[in-house]
Structure formats: structure tokens, C-alpha cells
Amino acid sequence: MGMNEARAKVFKALGHPSRLMIVDELAQGTRCVCELTALVGADISTVSKHLTVLKSAGIVRDERRGSNVYYTLSMTCVSGFMGCVDRHLRSQATAQVADFEVIAAEMK
Amino acid sequence: MGMNEARAKVFKALGHPSRLMIVDELAQGTRCVCELTALVGADISTVSKHLTVLKSAGIVRDERRGSNVYYTLSMTCVSGFMGCVDRHLRSQATAQVADFEVIAAEMK
DNA sequence: TGAACGCTTGGCTATTCGACCAAACATCAA
DNA sequence: TTGATGTTTGGTCGAATAGCCAAGCGTTCA
Numbered sequence: 001m002g003m004n005e006a007r008a009k010v011f012k013a014l015g016h017p018s019r020l021m022i023v024d025e026l027a028q029g030t031r032c033v034c035e036l037t038a039l040v041g042a043d044i045s046t047v048s049k050h051l052t053v054l055k056s057a058g059i060v061r062d063e064r065r066g067s068n069v070y071y072t073l074s075m076t077c078v079s080g081f082m083g084c085v086d087r088h089l090r091s092q093a094t095a096q097v098a099d100f101e102v103i104a105a106e107m108k
Numbered sequence: 109m110g111m112n113e114a115r116a117k118v119f120k121a122l123g124h125p126s127r128l129m130i131v132d133e134l135a136q137g138t139r140c141v142c143e144l145t146a147l148v149g150a151d152i153s154t155v156s157k158h159l160t161v162l163k164s165a166g167i168v169r170d171e172r173r174g175s176n177v178y179y180t181l182s183m184t185c186v187s188g189f190m191g192c193v194d195r196h197l198r199s200q201a202t203a204q205v206a207d208f209e210v211i212a213a214e215m216k
Numbered sequence: 217t218g219a220a221c222g223c224t225t226g227g228c229t230a231t232t233c234g235a236c237c238a239a240a241c242a243t244c245a246a
Numbered sequence: 247t248t249g250a251t252g253t254t255t256g257g258t259c260g261a262a263t264a265g266c267c268a269a270g271c272g273t274t275c276a
Contacts, residue, residue: 003194004125010193012123016234017112020119033253043236048254050234058200067243067252077192084185085118086111092166124264141223151266156224158264175222175273218276225270232263240255246248 013057014078018042019050024082026060026073033069121165122186126150127158132190134168134181141177 001009014020018040025031025039037047051071054060059075073079109117122128126148133139133147145155159179162168167183181187 002125004128006197007190007193008123008125008128010197011119011128015116015120015123017110017116018234020112020116034251042234044253045237045255046235052254058197064242064253069253075193075196077189077196081185081189081192082115084189085115085183088183088185089114089118089166126264145223150264152223153225153267154265160224161263172223172272177223219274220276221272221274223271223273225268227268228266230263230265233261235260236258238255238257240253242251242253244249244251246250 009057010059010075013053013059016050016053018047019054020082022047022050022054022071023059023073023078026071027076027079030070030072033071036071117165118167118183121161121167124158124161126155127162128190130155130158130162130179131167131181131186134179135184135187138178138180141179144179 014023021040022036025036031039033044033048033051036051037044040047040050051060051062055062055071059073059078060071061074063070063072122131129148130144133144139147141152141156141159144159145152148155148158159168159170163170163179167181167186168179169182170177170179172178
């Protein structure tokens, strides 16, 4: 797999609301599948598959302890980038509101 | 659109090799569609659609100058995160090589 | 005006994704 | 061993994605 495909795989893995929710939660600490399932609110098998995607992209790692499997965020810099994305989206949203107000003013 | 969906949209937009190539190029400076098409090496309509995806995620912005349309990276923090992903992927790759060597040693 | 150029959009097909259910697998406890 | 619990895997189906070609703008320049 080429450099760009490996990178794309990481972004693709992060490109789903449930998986982002999971990553956010794992940024707080290690969690078992059952906890993540409760958080996401989908079928366990669905959550398990989301975790497989995150794992094969190298974003999380798993570890069995007894009858539970625990997942841990291994690509920790993700949370930092999340902040950047959020800031950007917010500033964009306010820019759009500003545009809208200009348009609204022009329409009067 | 909820917070998590907006964020997911950003990651999803970045989750394609051609679009990553485009973002890398735009990190160097503004480019017209024709330049990006040459870079990616796909049909121009395909590239145009990739640019639409990036734009609607708020990652790039476009601007017509004469008969050309120029695209600019607006979410500039993306490049920084790219570095983090690359470092992580590299360290993971070497970890896997190390694992492999352990296994190989065990097999002797 | 009309031809040429640069880009976008619509339409089509093949592939991938995401959700659920059912079945399999792993561990623990009786 | 058997049953209970926690997790993964296989199968199916509808939705979304990516690619190309063709057709449709918008702009420039004769």
C-alpha cells in the first residue's frame, strides 16, 4: 500500500460520526466494547465493525482482558487535529452567517 | 447538520488518495483545475468532483479568474495533521517489522 | 456572433459501505 | 461440560461513492 493510500485509510476511518464518537471517548481513556456500544447506541456487531476499521487504520489498538476486549486510542494526535477542525468549522459557520446578514441587508 | 456529522464530512473528504494529493499540492499554493488535473492524472470531470467534495467540506475555496477556476487550501491546519499521521504510520510500520523479526527469530 | 477553451453537471455502471440479524468463537462460572 | 456473557464474523440488502462520457455553462478572442 502506497503512502497516500495509507494516509487516506486513516482519514476514511475517521470519516463516520459513530467512529468519531468512539475516538472522542477513547481520548478520555481505555474502554471495552460494551461501553462503546452503549455510547454509540447501535447494534454490537456494528460497533465491533467500526472498531475493526479504526484498528486496521492504526488509530486504535485492542487488548483482551478476561472476557472483555478493551480498546485504546493509539494515534493520540488525532484529538489535537479535531480541535483544529472544530475551530475552522466554527469560523466558517460565523462567516456564512455574516454573508447571510449582508444578503439580508441588501434585500431590504 | 450536527457537530459530529460536520467533522465526519471533513475526514471523509480527506479519505481519498487523489484528494490527499490535491490537498498536498494546495498546501504549496493556489492552483487551477487544469494544474490539479495534470497532477492527479484522471479525467477532468473526476477531478472537478473531488474539488466539489473538498469545497463542501470547507477544506478549500474556489475563485474564478478569467476563464480559469483557482482553488486554495482554506483549512491550513490539515498539513500539520498530515505530518502527525505520517509519523504515526511510520512508527507503526517499524513496530510491525520488529514484531515480524521476533516471529522470525522464534521460528528458527 | 461564433468557435475555442476551461470547468461543472447529469447520467450511467461497478464497487464499497453501513446497518442489522444470525451464527460462530472465546472466556468464565457453576 | 454446559450455560451465560462478551465479542467477532458471515450474509444480505439498500445507500453512497468513484469513475468515465456526454452535454451544458461561462469566458475569451477572433
